[in-house]
Amino acid sequence: MSDIDIEVGLKNVFDRYQGATNELIPILQDTQETFGYLPEEAMKGIAQFISVPESHVYGVATFYEQFYFTRRGKHQIKVCYGTACHVKGATRVVETFERELGISHGETTEDYEYTLERVACVGACALAPVVVVGKKVYGDVAPGKVKKILGKD
Amino acid sequence: MQVSSPGHLAEIKEICKKAFERQKSRFLVCAGTGCVLGGAMEVYEEFQRLLKERGCTVDVELFFEGQETEAGAGISGCHGFCQKGPLVRVEPKGVFYNHVQPNDVADIITASLDQDAVVERLLYQNPDGSRSVTEDDVPFYVNQQRVVLAHCGHINPEDIREYIAIGGYQALADALSKYTQEQVIEIVTKSGLRGRGGAGFPAGVKWASALKASGEPKYVVCNGDEGDPGAFMDRSLLEGDPHAVLEGMAIAAYATGARYGYIYVRAEYPLAVERLKIAIDQAKEYKVLGEDIMGTGFSFDINIFQGAGAFVCGESTALVRSIEGFRGMPKVLPRPRTTEVGIADKPTLLNNVKTFGYIPQILTRGADWFASMGTENNTGTAVFALTGKIVNSGLIEIPMGITLREIIFDVGGGISSGEEFKAVQTGGPSGGCLPNELLDMRVDYDSLVSVGAMMGSGGMVVVDQSTCMVDVARYFLEFTVNESCGQCAPCRVGTHQMLKILEDITQGRGKPSDLDLLEDLGKAIVKGSICGLGNTAPNPVLSSLRFFRSEYEAHIHAQSCPALYCKEFIAYYIDPNRCVEPCHLCQEACPTGAISARWRKTPEITQDKCIKCGICIDVCPGNYRAIIKVTGQQRLNLLEMGRPGRR
Numbered sequence: 001m002s003d004i005d006i007e008v009g010l011k012n013v014f015d016r017y018q019g020a021t022n023e024l025i026p027i028l029q030d031t032q033e034t035f036g037y038l039p040e041e042a043m044k045g046i047a048q049f050i051s052v053p054e055s056h057v058y059g060v061a062t063f064y065e066q067f068y069f070t071r072r073g074k075h076q077i078k079v080c081y082g083t084a085c086h087v088k089g090a091t092r093v094v095e096t097f098e099r100e101l102g103i104s105h106g107e108t109t110e111d112y113e114y115t116l117e118r119v120a121c122v123g124a125c126a127l128a129p130v131v132v133v134g135k136k137v138y139g140d141v142a143p144g145k146v147k148k149i150l151g152k153d
Numbered sequence: 154m155q156v157s158s159p160g161h162l163a164e165i166k167e168i169c170k171k172a173f174e175r176q177k178s179r180f181l182v183c184a185g186t187g188c189v190l191g192g193a194m195e196v197y198e199e200f201q202r203l204l205k206e207r208g209c210t211v212d213v214e215l216f217f218e219g220q221e222t223e224a225g226a227g228i229s230g231c232h233g234f235c236q237k238g239p240l241v242r243v244e245p246k247g248v249f250y251n252h253v254q255p256n257d258v259a260d261i262i263t264a265s266l267d268q269d270a271v272v273e274r275l276l277y278q279n280p281d282g283s284r285s286v287t288e289d290d291v292p293f294y295v296n297q298q299r300v301v302l303a304h305c306g307h308i309n310p311e312d313i314r315e316y317i318a319i320g321g322y323q324a325l326a327d328a329l330s331k332y333t334q335e336q337v338i339e340i341v342t343k344s345g346l347r348g349r350g351g352a353g354f355p356a357g358v359k360w361a362s363a364l365k366a367s368g369e370p371k372y373v374v375c376n377g378d379e380g381d382p383g384a385f386m387d388r389s390l391l392e393g394d395p396h397a398v399l400e401g402m403a404i405a406a407y408a409t410g411a412r413y414g415y416i417y418v419r420a421e422y423p424l425a426v427e428r429l430k431i432a433i434d435q436a437k438e439y440k441v442l443g444e445d446i447m448g449t450g451f452s453f454d455i456n457i458f459q460g461a462g463a464f465v466c467g468e469s470t471a472l473v474r475s476i477e478g479f480r481g482m483p484k485v486l487p488r489p490r491t492t493e494v495g496i497a498d499k500p501t502l503l504n505n506v507k508t509f510g511y512i513p514q515i516l517t518r519g520a521d522w523f524a525s526m527g528t529e530n531n532t533g534t535a536v537f538a539l540t541g542k543i544v545n546s547g548l549i550e551i552p553m554g555i556t557l558r559e560i561i562f563d564v565g566g567g568i569s570s571g572e573e574f575k576a577v578q579t580g581g582p583s584g585g586c587l588p589n590e591l592l593d594m595r596v597d598y599d600s601l602v603s604v605g606a607m608m609g610s611g612g613m614v615v616v617d618q619s620t621c622m623v624d625v626a627r628y629f630l631e632f633t634v635n636e637s638c639g640q641c642a643p644c645r646v647g648t649h650q651m652l653k654i655l656e657d658i659t660q661g662r663g664k665p666s667d668l669d670l671l672e673d674l675g676k677a678i679v680k681g682s683i684c685g686l687g688n689t690a691p692n693p694v695l696s697s698l699r700f701f702r703s704e705y706e707a708h709i710h711a712q713s714c715p716a717l718y719c720k721e722f723i724a725y726y727i728d729p730n731r732c733v734e735p736c737h738l739c740q741e742a743c744p745t746g747a748i749s750a751r752w753r754k755t756p757e758i759t760q761d762k763c764i765k766c767g768i769c770i771d772v773c774p775g776n777y778r779a780i781i782k783v784t785g786q787q788r789l790n791l792l793e794m795g796r797p798g799r800r
Contacts (some may be wrong), residue, residue: 065462
């Protein structure tokens with residue numbers, strides 16, 4: 001990602017804010033929305049914008065699950081491992097995805113096509129086990145359905 | 154239309170009510186997260202398309218201009234019965250259709266408008282085979298008492314006029330014009346409402362402290378960080394009836410003298426965030442929120458703050474830190490209450506989504522009405538998310554004090570796998586398990602605490618014999634370890650150690666001394682942690698040790714997992730007595746080639762290649778069910794001799 005992209009992207013984000021310290025989390029969220037993750041250059045820019053040390057920005061960003069510091073795959077597969085999903089076999093679903101994609105959860109495939117993650121409760125418990133791919137939500141997912149979900153993608 | 158005074162609201166209500174009544178009937182398609190994923194929006198579009206073809210007016214604005222129609226279509230919030238979605242409700246009768254797809258729409262329209270009939274195949278099917286026609290007949294709802302969830306599924310959450318038409322914002326109008334701040338608090342106190350976030354602190358007492366606290370400006374915060382995995386009540390309420398929450402917050406702001414509000418919503422709930430934004434904009438447009446509300450001079454603004462993914466931010470001081478732009482680390486004790494020192498060190502009233510949701514009805518229907526439901530110190534209703542191995546899975550609202558048996562079997566319809574009830578996990582990672590012995594227990598805050606469980610925010614996950622209680626304890630600890638903020642040693646180090654011990658037990662390295670060690674550690678963590686996350690983290694473990702100690706012992710002493718779940722203790726076996734006509738499906742499906750056989754001979758599993766993924770059991774035809782899991786001595790026999798031996 002070239003510096004110009006970062007600058008332009010950041011400017012778009014900063015235009016919506018005053019630069020107060022309590023805006024940090026929404027700013028991080030908008031920045032990630034813009035770039036798909038939080039690039040190092042962006043973190044520097046944010047620190048300058050709200051006048052705090054870079055370590056403070058990293059300190060806050062690394063505390064929260066939502067923020068990523070490396071590029072994600074084109075398709076983000078999130079397998080819910082909330083209680084209802086766990087009880088209904090989410091572990092097997094995760095293992096099946098891991099086998100099919102050749103990566104562990106938390107990792108991205110080498111070609112940056114897929115990122116596999118576990119998330120802790122999407123709130124669709126009646127349809128457990130649940131898998132979210134991008135904006136699409138799949139319910140009642142059994143290991144047998146995994147290939148279809150990947151193929152469909 | 155702006156509400157220019159509290160008295161003016163009644164007039165606007167009449168206008169809205171009359172407009173909506175110009176629809177002789179209405180098809181209400183549920184657009185909660187669960188139904189939307191099942192295709193609800195396509196169903197809704199199909200209704201609109203076919204109704205238009207029929208010459209029906211579907212544009213709501215035209216009703217406000219005086220046009221009438223035979224039938225209209227709309228979207229609603231979550232009914233709480235997501236398993237049967239997409240759901241469609243036909244008004245005025247309340248006919249309730251399940252699993253509706255776009256190609257069912259034509260039949261529904263014909264039946265409702267031309268034949269005064271119903272489409273049988275889409276009605277809810279009762280266990281005895283008969284069908285329930287209306288939503289009120291469905292067994293899942295019959296035993297419920299929907300108060301805070303009353304409007305969910307019955308109104309369009311994206312149109313404030315529907316909320317006003319059913320009496321919305323009247324409670325706020327009354328509070329502003331008829332009651333003093335103290336009188337409002339008196340009503341809330343008298344109702345006995347306890348915070349629905351889980352701890353059950355009396356709402357009236359909290360509000361009184363917030364009013365007394367000094368400092369300006371004051372804040373009102375709605376905690377929608379529903380982090381308990383398995384809980385989605387707050388999501389449904391925010392998606393389905395956001396105005397009830399806004400109105401509740403505005404009343405709280407008036408009562409405590411607050412000027413600004415925040416709704417803290419998890420980022421994982423994008424639909425809730427969207428519906429709230431729409432609701433807030435409309436509320437400001439109608440002057441029931443924002444500057445000079447209803448012309449009374451009282452101003453209150455609400456902003457949405459999206460959580461960034463941290464369970465610990467459900468704790469009030471951590472939530473405040475998060476809003477202020479910091480790591481969500483709870484404040485160290487001793488510390489003043491958030492009510493006195495909160496956002497920017499100002500008084501901050503923090504309550505759960507549902508707590509605010511009850512407020513408007515408590516004001517309009519009265520404190521006595523609310524107190525007449527439930528039990529003595531646990532008044533009103535409670536909302537639970539009943540999930541797991543249960544027939545009727547979804548959100549249930551029931552009067553406090555109903556028994557667990559009634560919840561599981563009457564409302565829930567019993568165990569989905571047909572197996573025996575084993576336990577229900579309540580309160581998420583802070584809660585405990587309730588086994589068979591406790592089925593006749595009355596469910597309320599105090600009873601649950603007395604058995605080492607906790608109401609928590611209301612998640613109830615039902616498990617059957619195939620769920621390993623040791624694994625469930627391990628699962629919750631894994632969650633807690635990830636979510637611990639790390640500040641205090643008892644939680645940071647203690648939960649980590651407990652997790653390691655549980656991993657040892659479930660993976661074959663357990664020692665007899667581990668059980669006492671777990672109990673000791675648990676007690677230390679409970680006492681030593683500085684916040685609710687830490688001091689409830691050991692609950693699932695301690696609770697399962699109390700009621701299911703034999704399972705732990707089986708893992709440690711007998712190399713056995715009675716639930717046939719823990720991989721280290723199970724082996725898969727193809728029973729030649731059941732595999733009477735070898736079809737070889739398992740062999741084809743096995744991802745590691747662990748199953749081999751000569752043609753038409755019973756396949757065999759090579760144990761050291763088997764990764765216990767379970768796919769072979771999935772594909773084995775139902776009339777054979779030839780593949781079984783064995784544990785304990787049978788597994789040892791199998792590994793040594795090639796067969797499990799006597800059962």
